[in-house]
Amino acid sequence: MEAELVEHLIDSDVSKVNNASNVISYWIHRPDLSQSGLPELLINTLSGIIAARRMPALPWGLSLMLDIAKHQSAWISESSFALIESGLKKMLVELSYEHRPLGSGVPDDNVPTLRWSCARLARELVSSRPTKVSKSITAWVQLTSSDPLPELRFLGETSKLYWEKTDGK
Template sequence: MTGSIRAQNSTFKKWLFNQKLKPFRVLSDNERSHTDKRISWRLGVNDDFFVNMAASLERSKWSRKDFIKSILIVKEWWDDEWNLIRQNIERINELVEMTLERLDDLDIIVARLIDEHGYEAFCNSEVFSWVSNVRKESSLVGAEFLRTRIAEVFSQKKNDELLEVEKKLTSGILCSYVSRANKSLSVLWYWLKHPKSSNFSPPAALVETITAIISTRRMPVLFSVLNLMADLVVRHPRWLNISSYIMLASGLNMLLEELRYDNRPNGTGIPDEVVPELRLGCLRLAKALQHIDSNEIKTVARMWIGQAISDPLPELRYFN
C-alpha cells in the first residue's frame, strides 16, 4: 500500500468516525429532547454509515480503537431512541425491521472486533457492558447476535454455544419469512468462511438443511443456497457425506429439466423470471462439484457444464 493510499484511508476513517446514525423518529429543527407528544417515525432510514464502514474495512485494517469508535456511534443512537422504539414496536411493524437491520450491523462490527483482536480485547473494552446489555434487551425485537456468538466461540475455543447457534440458523433458513431466511444464510456464510471454522465439528444439521433445500428445489432461497453450497464444497468438502452428495446429484438432475428455457414442466413453483439466475447457481455448484470423487456427482456436473457452452446467456457461456 502506497503512502498516498494509506493517507486517503486514514482520512476516510477520520471522516467516518465523525458521522452519526440518523434517528428513526422525525425531529423538528429545535427538538432534541423526548416529549410526551406522539412520535412520528420515518421508514427506510438511510444507513450509509454501515455501508461506509464496510468500505473502510475493505480498504484498511482497523485497530481496536477504531472498532470501539464505531460501536460508540451505534451506542449514541441506541441511548437516544431505544426506549422510544420499545414503546412503539407493537403498533409499527416496520420499526422492528429497521431496528433489527441496525442491530445486525452492530453484530457484524462486534464479531469483526473479536476476530481481529480477540475476545479478551472485546471483554476488556469500554463497550463490553453496553453490548452485553443490548444483546439482552434487543431480544424484544428478535435480535440474536449470532455472528458475535460464533466469534466468541472461535476466539475462546469453546464450542458449547455452537449447537444452539446451529439450531437458530436452521430454524431461520427454513422460515417462510424471506428476510429472516436471508439473514440466517448471511450468518452461515460468515461461519463457513471463518478461518477457524475447520477447527470445530461441522454444523451437520445446517449442512443437511441446505442440501435438502437444493434436492427439493425449495424457493425462494434456492439461488442463495446454491451459491453457498458451491463455496462450502470448495472450502469444507469433508462437511458433506455420501448421502449429501447423492441428494445434491438428485436435485441438480431434477433442475436440468425444471430450468429448461423451453417447455418447462408445470407445477415446479419456480417463476420464469428466476430461471436464468438459478441456472447460473447450478453451474457454479456443478463447477465446484466436478472434482468430487463420485461418479453420480461427476455425471450431473458434466451435464451442467456441457449445457453452459451453448447457453444463450453470455454469463453462463463464459463462466469460469
C-alpha cells in the first residue's frame, strides 16, 4: 500500500496527489495504524519532494511533513531531516517576494501559501527537534514577523514568544 501511495503522491495528476495525501494524513493521525511500522519509503519521498521543491506535490508534501513532525516526529530520520532542511534553505530564496530567481518551477500565485507552509514546518521542526535547528530553519521562523502576509505575521508573533522563552536557542 505504501508504494502505491508514493506512486500517487509523485503523480502529475493533482487529484491523485490529493487523494494520496488524504490517505496518508489519515494514517498519520491514527495511532493504531501509525504504529504498524516505519513508512520509510513515504518519509523519503516526502523529504525528496521538499528538497527538490517538486510541483505539484510540494504543497501536500509540506503539509504532510508538518503533520508528521507534529504527530510522528520519530519517523523523520537524520537523512530525511537533512533533505527537508536543504529544501527549506533553497526555498528561502526561491519563495522571496522580490528578486525571485527565474525558472524555479513555482508559480507566483503559489508563493504566499508555500511560504506559510514552510514557516509552519520550520516552526514545528524547531519545537520537535530543538537541537537540530539550522540557520535556514531559524530564518523561516524569524522572517514571519515582518512578512506582508497577515497569516505569517500572526505565526511570527507566536514564534516570537518561543524565541523569547528560549533566548533563540
